[in-house]
Amino acid sequence: MRFLQVFFLMAIVLLAWVMTVDATNISAHERDELTRDLRRWQKKFGNDDHVRAAMTLVRGTLTTDDLLRRLKASKDKLPMLRAANPHATFSHLTKFALLTDKELARFTSSPRVRSRASMPYDGSGSAATDTIDWVASKCVYSVQSMGACFSVWAITAIQAVASANCIATNALLYISLQEVVSCANMGGPDGCHGGDAIAALKWLIMQQTALCNDVDIPYTAGSSAYAPTCSDNSKCAGAISFAVSDVVEKSGEALLEKHVRVQPVLAMVSASIDTWFLYTGGILSSCPQT
Known part of the structure; x- marks a missing residue:
């Protein structure tokens, strides 16, 4: 099964030191x-x-x-x-x-969200003739807070894989966010300082026979703001497997409409x-x- 993932990256903004708002008179x-x-x-x-x-x-x-x-x-x-x-x-x-x-x-x-090369954009499309609400299905997680750790990239990857797998198997898996934040950067910086969601998607698919659920490895980085070094996950070996395969990167409204009819689509936008x-x-x- 091939699937599209584009994703939303939203984050909290840091206040700068210098205030630049005009001194507007207020009645x-x-x-x-x-x-x-x-x-x-x-x-x-x-x-x-x-x-x-x-x-x-x-x-x-x-x-x-x-x-x-x-x-x-x-x-x-x-x-x-x-x-x-x-x-x-x-x-x-x-x-x-x-x-x-x-x-x-x-x-x-901010460099915390790793940028990727732009994909060719296809602006063609047509007015949708029907609607679909994936949020109402059982194949979408409820909104998850990343807490004090900038783990939105990992949340995005987990959501995309879990939703696609749920549609294929009728079972929603709760993958350990902590494991992805700690392990998916593969030699990169602390996962709380950002990561690459598409690389994390590929990592999830490659590591699916050695993934833990969120009960075995609960999310602690949200309160500590730190993702510890990837630990031994052998106790979870074979516990999770996906009915998904390739990660496909595409762009354009026509493709977006095509894929959203098949599964939830996470969209990346300039914020x-x-x-x-x-x-x-x-x-x-x-x-x-x-």
């Missing part, structure tokens, strides 16, 4: 609204491991006025985003709302724009290439 009424919004943001994201880690890197103290101006800058972008994407929803109350454009740009240029940083759901109509 008393708007200040009250923004203050309430800021409280909501702090309640929702104040205990987030990544947000707290990012905030500790900021030199100096951001005043309440600084935070309100940052929040206003994000809120002011919403009308344009909504007009360009009427079938999507956006909010200034995301994890990224208090970051400046320069800070976002600095984060998205260095407000469209994604303030996105909360729905279907995008306009997605700039930069």
Whole structure:
């Protein structure tokens, strides 16, 4: 069975040291609204491991006025985003709302997600005549938090393999995320510093007779922010096998529609724009290439 995997890489952004938001005047009424919004943001994201880690890197103290101006800058972008994407929803109350454009740009240029050469793009396609919701099936994991470890590349690889295998066998396997983070980099850096999802897919297929489930090797890197050296997994030998074979890399809307009718498809997109940083759901109509 051949399958396509393209994938979403989303991550938390690190705050930079220099604030670049314009000192926009805020009326008393708007200040009250923004203050309430800021409280909501702090309640929702104040205990987030990544947000707290990012905030500790900021030199100096951001005043309440600084935070309100940052929040206003994000809120002011919403009308344009909504007009360009009427079938999507956006909010200034995301994890990224208090970051400046320069800070976002600095984060998205981070080397932690390994880049790959661009594939030829086929922009042809047609309007879909039906719908399918793979999330409603039993072959898709629930959303998994990577915690303090940048393991999104490993989560992506596991999801792609497990979903494809489930469709073929009617059984959803719960592969150890910790094992993949610790072992799939094959001599590379600590898996919590990033990795290559496609290489991890190939590694999973090659190692399928020596993989452990998430009960045998539970995920600990999410709290420790460290992926220990790959350990002996002989106790799991033969415990997991896949009804999948090749990893196929392709691009284009027509191919995307073709494959999503067969199995869940994980899509990789450029997240260095407000469209994604303030996105909360729905279907995008306009997605700039930069």
